[in-house]
Amino acid sequence: MYKIPVYQPSLSGNEKKYVNDCLDSNWISSKGKYVSLFEKEFASYINIKYATGVCNGTVALHLALSALGIGHGDEVIVPTLTYIASVNSIVYTGATPVFVDSLSDTWQIDPQEVIKSITPRTKAIMAVHLYGHPCEMSVLQEIADEHRLFLIEDCAEAIGSQYQSQHVGIFGDIATFSFYGNKTLTTGEGGMVITNDKTIFERTIHLKGQGLAKYREYWHDIIGYNYRMTNICAAIGLAQLERIDEILLKKRKIADLYKELLQNTEFKVHPEIGDVHHSYWMVSILVSQASQRDRIRQNLAQAGIETRPVFYPVHTMPMYSHKYQRHKVAEDIGWRGINLPSFPDLTEQEIVYICDCLKNSLI
Numbered sequence: 098m099y100k101i102p103v104y105q106p107s108l109s110g111n112e113k114k115y116v117n118d119c120l121d122s123n124w125i126s127s128k129g130k131y132v133s134l135f136e137k138e139f140a141s142y143i144n145i146k147y148a149t150g151v152c153n154g155t156v157a158l159h160l161a162l163s164a165l166g167i168g169h170g171d172e173v174i175v176p177t178l179t180y181i182a183s184v185n186s187i188v189y190t191g192a193t194p195v196f197v198d199s200l201s202d203t204w205q206i207d208p209q210e211v212i213k214s215i216t217p218r219t220k221a222i223m224a225v226h227l228y229g230h231p232c233e234m235s236v237l238q239e240i241a242d243e244h245r246l247f248l249i250e251d252c253a254e255a256i257g258s259q260y261q262s263q264h265v266g267i268f269g270d271i272a273t274f275s276f277y278g279n280k281t282l283t284t285g286e287g288g289m290v291i292t293n294d295k296t297i298f299e300r301t302i303h304l305k306g307q308g309l310a311k312y313r314e315y316w317h318d319i320i321g322y323n324y325r326m327t328n329i330c331a332a333i334g335l336a337q338l339e340r341i342d343e344i345l346l347k348k349r350k351i352a353d354l355y356k357e358l359l360q361n362t363e364f365k366v367h368p369e370i371g372d373v374h375h376s377y378w379m380v381s382i383l384v385s386q387a388s389q390r391d392r393i394r395q396n397l398a399q400a401g402i403e404t405r406p407v408f409y410p411v412h413t414m415p416m417y418s419h420k421y422q423r424h425k426v427a428e429d430i431g432w433r434g435i436n437l438p439s440f441p442d443l444t445e446q447e448i449v450y451i452c453d454c455l456k457n458s459l460i
């Protein structure tokens with residue numbers, strides 16, 4: 098095992114107390130007070146009208162796409178530099194993902210590439226706020242409006258991220274979050290779908306709960322899913338949300354220290370660019386040569402430090418590479434990027450140690 102893992106949750110608040118309350122009260126399934134409490138508090142934190150909890154971030158995306166009516170024959174534009182779930186969820190609906198490249202400075206979806214990829218079949222753009230840096234939302238909104246496309250935000254990595262002083266997730270028609278164990282806010286497994294649109298919200302609820310009709314018990318009028326969140330997960334989520342400011346502040350300090358210690362080295366820390374607030378889910382660096390990356394990671398591993406490669410661009414994976422195209426920026430970042438340990442309880446000494454090991458690994 099590593100001395101310093103790349104991530105671990107911080108569960109030092111009311112998590113245990115609320116979970117025990119679920120057990121003591123027998124409310125362990127998806128009914129119970131914590132689900133609605135967590136949803137209400139989450140919506141208010143983001144400053145959005147509607148939020149509904151689901152069992153993970155992948156189904157959150159599937160649900161969001163389904164609620165927009167996306168399916169066979171439709172195309173959804175998505176950055177290739179993302180986690181696999183952004184793309185798979187499009188395929189689950191029967192639609193076709195259309196990959197676009199990212200910007201080399203922010204690592205986010207390139208709006209000019211989006212425009213070039215629009216066809217008569219395009220139905221939506223999926224913006225992914227990768228590693229917590231917001232996408233260029235005002236430009237994406239303009240493109241979506243002009244071409245009458247839906248805009249979906251995958252905020253799985255972006256709780257606490259702001260674009261022009263507003264929390265991400267409010268800029269599109271619908272947005273999703275993940276609360277997996279290594280995400281900034283965790284419920285173990287879990288997710289959330291949010292929107293300001295009442296009709297889209299009602300469709301989301303309808304699909305999430307087995308397509309249950311409103312007017313008759315045990316009567317289902319569409320083919321839905323069981324994507325519900327449990328009361329236990331929501332209990333953890335509520336306790337996490339009570340501490341979100343503290344968690345985000347710790348992560349901010351971690352990112353700042355990495356930046357300070359790595360300035361004037363050849364490691365380039367993923368920056369914060371524009372009128373945005375980067376929430377630094379993962380502090381990431383680029384090494385100068387792709388060929389050095391794996392050796393540097395190995396050196397760190399030998400020193401007890403766990404790291405991760407930045408996501409491989411999805412268009413290079415076997416099931417998506419049949420119409421292989423080049424997406425040069427994504428490929429470059431994908432081959433040169435490393436995620437460094439970024440969990441909230443990481444200490445200053447540990448960061449100093451990690452940066453020393455990084456610098457020594459170049460010698």
Ligand SMILES: *Cc1c(COP(=O)(O)O)cnc(C)c1O
Nearest residue numbers: 153154155180182183253275277
């Ligand atoms: C984690 C993640 C997801 C999927 O969330 P799960 O809860 O693991 O299903 C989707 N998109 C992105 C960008 C992610 O990082």
